[in-house]
Amino acid sequence: MNEAVxxxxxxxxxxDERLANLGIRWLIPAETAIFEGSFSxxxxxxxxxxxxxxxxAVLLFPVSHPNHLISLRYQDAKDKEQEIGVIRDLSQFQPxxxxxxxxxxxxxxxxxxITRVFSVRHxxxxxxxxxxxxxxGRREFVMPWRSDRTEDYGQNGKVLLDALDNRYLIPDVTAxxxxxxxxxxxxxxx
Amino acid sequence: xxxxxxxxxxxxxxxxxxxxxxxxxxxxxxxxRSDLDLQGGGAEVWTIxxxxxxxxxxxxxxxxxxxxxxxAFAQVEKVRARQKVGSSFLTLRIDGLYIEIARxxxxxxxxxxxxxxxxxxRIEGKTLPDSYLEKPxxxxxxxxxxxxxxxxxxxxxxxxxxxIFVRTLGLMRAYWMSIIALLAMxxxxxxxxxxxxxxxxxxxxxxxxxxxxxxxxxxxxLGLVGASAGRALLNIFIGRTSSIIGTRITRDLRERLxxxxxxxxxxxxxRNSVGSLxxxxxxxxxxxxxxxxxxxxxxxxxxxxxxxxxxxLFYMNWQLALLVLLPIPFVVIGTTFFxxxxxxxxxxxxxxxxxxxxxxxxxxxxxxxxxxxxxEQREEQRFxxxxxxxxxxxxNLETSVATFNPIMGFIFGLxxxxxWWAGGKRVMExxxxxxxxxxxxxxxxxxxxxxxxxxxMFSNWVTGFLSGGQRVFEVLDAQVGVTDRIEPARLPAPRGxxxxxxxxxxxDPYSPVLNNVSLTIEPGQFIGIVGKSGSGKTTLVNxxxxxxxxQEGQVLLDGVDVREIAQEDVHxxxxxxxxxxxxxxxxxxxxIAYGRPDASPEAIIAxxxxxxxxxxxxxxxxxxxxxxxxxxxxxSGGERQRISIARALLCxxxxxxxxxxxxxxxxxxxxxxxxxLARACKGRTTIAIAHRLSTLKNSDHIYVVDDGKITESGxxxxxxxxxxxxxxxxxxxxxxxxxxx
Numbered sequence: 001m002n003e004a005v006x007x008x009x010x011x012x013x014x015x016d017e018r019l020a021n022l023g024i025r026w027l028i029p030a031e032t033a034i035f036e037g038s039f040s041x042x043x044x045x046x047x048x049x050x051x052x053x054x055x056x057a058v059l060l061f062p063v064s065h066p067n068h069l070i071s072l073r074y075q076d077a078k079d080k081e082q083e084i085g086v087i088r089d090l091s092q093f094q095p096x097x098x099x100x101x102x103x104x105x106x107x108x109x110x111x112x113x114i115t116r117v118f119s120v121r122h123x124x125x126x127x128x129x130x131x132x133x134x135x136x137g138r139r140e141f142v143m144p145w146r147s148d149r150t151e152d153y154g155q156n157g158k159v160l161l162d163a164l165d166n167r168y169l170i171p172d173v174t175a176x177x178x179x180x181x182x183x184x185x186x187x188x189x190x
Numbered sequence: 191x192x193x194x195x196x197x198x199x200x201x202x203x204x205x206x207x208x209x210x211x212x213x214x215x216x217x218x219x220x221x222x223r224s225d226l227d228l229q230g231g232g233a234e235v236w237t238i239x240x241x242x243x244x245x246x247x248x249x250x251x252x253x254x255x256x257x258x259x260x261x262a263f264a265q266v267e268k269v270r271a272r273q274k275v276g277s278s279f280l281t282l283r284i285d286g287l288y289i290e291i292a293r294x295x296x297x298x299x300x301x302x303x304x305x306x307x308x309x310x311x312r313i314e315g316k317t318l319p320d321s322y323l324e325k326p327x328x329x330x331x332x333x334x335x336x337x338x339x340x341x342x343x344x345x346x347x348x349x350x351x352x353x354i355f356v357r358t359l360g361l362m363r364a365y366w367m368s369i370i371a372l373l374a375m376x377x378x379x380x381x382x383x384x385x386x387x388x389x390x391x392x393x394x395x396x397x398x399x400x401x402x403x404x405x406x407x408x409x410x411x412l413g414l415v416g417a418s419a420g421r422a423l424l425n426i427f428i429g430r431t432s433s434i435i436g437t438r439i440t441r442d443l444r445e446r447l448x449x450x451x452x453x454x455x456x457x458x459x460x461r462n463s464v465g466s467l468x469x470x471x472x473x474x475x476x477x478x479x480x481x482x483x484x485x486x487x488x489x490x491x492x493x494x495x496x497x498x499x500x501x502x503l504f505y506m507n508w509q510l511a512l513l514v515l516l517p518i519p520f521v522v523i524g525t526t527f528f529x530x531x532x533x534x535x536x537x538x539x540x541x542x543x544x545x546x547x548x549x550x551x552x553x554x555x556x557x558x559x560x561x562x563x564x565x566e567q568r569e570e571q572r573f574x575x576x577x578x579x580x581x582x583x584x585x586n587l588e589t590s591v592a593t594f595n596p597i598m599g600f601i602f603g604l605x606x607x608x609x610w611w612a613g614g615k616r617v618m619e620x621x622x623x624x625x626x627x628x629x630x631x632x633x634x635x636x637x638x639x640x641x642x643x644x645x646x647m648f649s650n651w652v653t654g655f656l657s658g659g660q661r662v663f664e665v666l667d668a669q670v671g672v673t674d675r676i677e678p679a680r681l682p683a684p685r686g687x688x689x690x691x692x693x694x695x696x697x698d699p700y701s702p703v704l705n706n707v708s709l710t711i712e713p714g715q716f717i718g719i720v721g722k723s724g725s726g727k728t729t730l731v732n733x734x735x736x737x738x739x740x741q742e743g744q745v746l747l748d749g750v751d752v753r754e755i756a757q758e759d760v761h762x763x764x765x766x767x768x769x770x771x772x773x774x775x776x777x778x779x780x781x782i783a784y785g786r787p788d789a790s791p792e793a794i795i796a797x798x799x800x801x802x803x804x805x806x807x808x809x810x811x812x813x814x815x816x817x818x819x820x821x822x823x824x825x826s827g828g829e830r831q832r833i834s835i836a837r838a839l840l841c842x843x844x845x846x847x848x849x850x851x852x853x854x855x856x857x858x859x860x861x862x863x864x865x866x867l868a869r870a871c872k873g874r875t876t877i878a879i880a881h882r883l884s885t886l887k888n889s890d891h892i893y894v895v896d897d898g899k900i901t902e903s904g905x906x907x908x909x910x911x912x913x914x915x916x917x918x919x920x921x922x923x924x925x926x927x928x929x930x931x
Contacts (some may be wrong), residue, residue: 039289054287075288079897103229110230110276110295124346125657126337136232142337147541163337164329165296167276189538
């Protein structure tokens with residue numbers, strides 16, 4: 001038996017057991033209750049564990065896996081952020097629990113999605129954007145013209161950080177109307 | 191006062207609801223407006239704070255009319271501004287839970303940060319004045335509302351209002367004699383440029399065509415040679431003079447920038463990358479040389495030529511002159527359109543070049559890692575992508591130029607054909623113009639389109655110059671931050687007593703890293719500081735070295751506030767040994783004597799001996815004269831660290847700070863360094879920050895820093911007995927050491 005163990009292919013590096021040994025706990029619906037508690041805050045009770053109040057959710061892969069791998073966290077008595085565990089697939093949970101987590105995620109992330117780019121003007125090494133957003137209508141913002149003020153978002157998307165760190169998302173630059181894309185890539189070409 | 195902040199007053203938009211909730215005008219502390227509701231919808235939300243109550247009222251948006259709270263202020267344990275991704279929350283801790291009272295976009299982060307601190311201080315029983323809330327923004331220009339390039343930096347728009355051109359001319363004031371000479375030479379040059387076509391006309395009309403005055407031929411040719419030689423001579427002088435002025439101005443400017451950069455606080459370097467500052471000193475300054483060249487050989491010269499040649503054309507024949515002007519609108523429009531489109535392509539080439547260079551530099555410096563992980567193929571692919579980007583960028587630029595230039599040539603050619611057609615007809619008419627005049631016309635026409643084309647590109651140069659100039663003046667105008675008093679206190683012989691008295695400090699003033707820290711270190715004591723990464727250990731050192739000034743409280747050296755002491759004395763009193771020793775490209779002796787360049791060789795040897803560095807230095811063929819490579823290349827980590835200890839010791843500081851001095855070396859080197867330090871620390875106040883707690887066992891006193899506060903303090907034994915964080919860390923490390931063994 002020992003011989004067989006030594007010659008068999010290496011066990012998966014990050015199987016559930018090993019991850020559990022590393023302190024990562026998967027939150028599964030059968031063992032996890034997610035509900036709204038006092039002050040309308042998210043609460044979480046994991047079987048055999050304490051009740052966590054004031055829980056918040058964080059996406060571990062916000063771009064590549066926005067519906068999976070969601071970390072539930074809380075603030076301990078010393079104000080330190082601690083992880084309760086990770087939800088691998090939110091869709092496995094009850095619809096009301098899913099809604100609570102999604103609502104909570106909406107609190108964690110705030111980005112205005114750009115649908116049109118009307119103009120980009122360059123002055124003082126700043127870019128003056130005039131854009132249409134999905135939820136906030138037509139907006140103007142100013143962004144320093146530096147590559148560190150943009151983040152890649154997936155294959156073709158960009159997140160623009162304005163001068164005050166507000167975030168503007170273009171999920172897919174190639175999906176912009178041709179003229180908007182030309183106006184945009186004239187300055188954001190990296 | 192901002193319309194987003196009302197002191198002691200309920201905003202009219204929510205008056206009814208606020209009064210119903212128990213708020214009254216005059217009894218309020220303040221009302222503050224945010225731009226999001228808790229769900230992240232755009233909304234006008236007022237958070238109203240009285241000495242007893244706090245609540246938010248939504249005016250518009252999906253949840254209009256909603257009230258968040260009210261909460262009794264007496265129940266609030268803490269107030270925090272909690273940063274999320276793209277927005278933040280003002281939160282209250284009640285019964286151990288953080289409750290969101292308002293949400294705001296990052297546009298309002300600055301003053302909500304102040305609101306959080308204002309309220310937290312109030313809970314702690316320390317009242318801040320109303321003026322704290324009303325402080326002007328450090329992120330937005332108070333005059334034109336343009337976002338500033340950095341916290342507290344100058345506004346590029348207002349700076350431009352003061353005139354980058356005027357300021358640049360001011361830089362040239364010292365060279366006004368040369369500038370006048372330059373202008374005079376330019377005028378003479380334009381005059382000389384006008385001569386050859388006139389002589390050509392005389393040659394054709396008076397000599398060649400009528401076959402008379404053959405004796406004029408050599409004189410005219412001599413005149414042509416003279417004009418040409420004179421022009422060449424003037425060009426040499428103009429080029430040399432403008433180069434002398436330009437290079438002097440750029441040298442002066444680079445020196446001023448470097449001096450300014452040395453005077454700026456460490457904080458400035460946190461806000462600006464080293465690469466961007468280097469680019470300003472090395473490349474942006476070159477715009478100022480090009481300014482001189484533009485004045486000498488560009489804009490002014492071309493303007494003079496256009497007017498001079500234009501006048502001559504009209505003087506010779508105004509009808510033909512009008513025809514010469516025909517292609518001008520096309521040239522101007524074409525060039526302007528071209529440059530507007532080509533300008534960003536230049537940036538793209540620059541960007542692709544710099545990205546390729548970065549990639550290659552990262553690849554070469556991390557070559558061992560690449561090989562160790564067998565990632566050569568992946569790196570090949572990454573470089574191939576960068577090379578393709580560079581190729582596409584260059585191709586884009588060059589194909590545009592390759593298309594534009596022939597088109598412009600064609601338009602100019604058309605201008606010539608029009609003159610051939612109209613001028614030729616006029617030559618053949620009985621009372622028309624002479625062939626010489628036509629020839630002269632062609633001469634002038636060739637000289638005319640060039641400057642016109644150059645002038646139409648001028649706006650492009652101006653854009654580049656203004657942005658480069660703005661970046662340079664931005665550094666020159668930056669606030670120095672940490673400055674000496676007019677008559678600072680002097681500490682010629684410090685004893686080394688250190689006190690932190692109620693110190694609060696944050697690199698972002700609204701997110702404190704140290705919270706109300708107090709500690710005292712007696713002269714000659716060896717103090718250990720322990721804590722997790724980011725707990726605030728190095729910040730304590732940064733404040734003692736006066737790299738930053740505290741926001742609240744005091745740091746005292748020998749009982750004197752470090753802000754009162756001349757920085758020179760503070761830096762002489764405090765020696766610093768960092769985790770990553772920085773060595774210059776110089777000899778070992780020069781590196782050791784960096785803080786005391788006048789040190790004798792004997793003193794250098796003594797310092798090296800004290801730092802356990804003498805033996806390995808003397809084994810080298812060139813001994814102390816060994817020239818080190820970049821960042822001390824050629825030495826091991828432990829050797830570099832011992833040289834940096836010798837450097838600190840040579841200055842004989844009363845206070846020695848060891849910031850993770852042995853963290854990045856192997857055990858053997860660590861023992862060598864520890865032996866050196868044991869000797870070096872004798873008689874000095876020593877502050878050692880260390881992760882390896884074994885190195886602090888013999889400290890007189892150990893402080894445990896956690897989340898910006900001193901959470902434990904005492905001797906090693908006392909802290910072990912306390913069985914708190916320190917004891918836990920020691921146990922973990924002992925276990926780790928046991929496992930390693």
